[in-house]
Amino acid sequence: MPKKSKDLEPEVKWLSVIGKSLAFVAMKDAEVPKKIGVQAKFLASMGLDKDDIAGLLKSSPESIRVLLIQARGSSRGKRKKKGD
Secondary structure (H helix, E strand, C coil), X not given: CCCXXXXXXXXXXXXXXXXXHHHHHHHHHCCCCCCHHHHHHHHXXXXXXXXXXXXXXXXXXXXXXXXXXXXXXXXXXXXCCCCC
């Protein structure tokens, strides 16, 4: 007999918790600098959303959104021009 969706709900929540925990441990193990913008970018690259990143870094989702935009913008300015 197939499981009902209510039977699967706790399993999905645990997978999310495990994924977030592993991303946080990976950040600590990778020795990511203490700058919140760098940490936010790292966690975003691991697939966490802004709300989860904000919770882990004790910040607000709006602040994380701005930091990620700034990090994306600053990396764009570092591209070399064709003449260089």
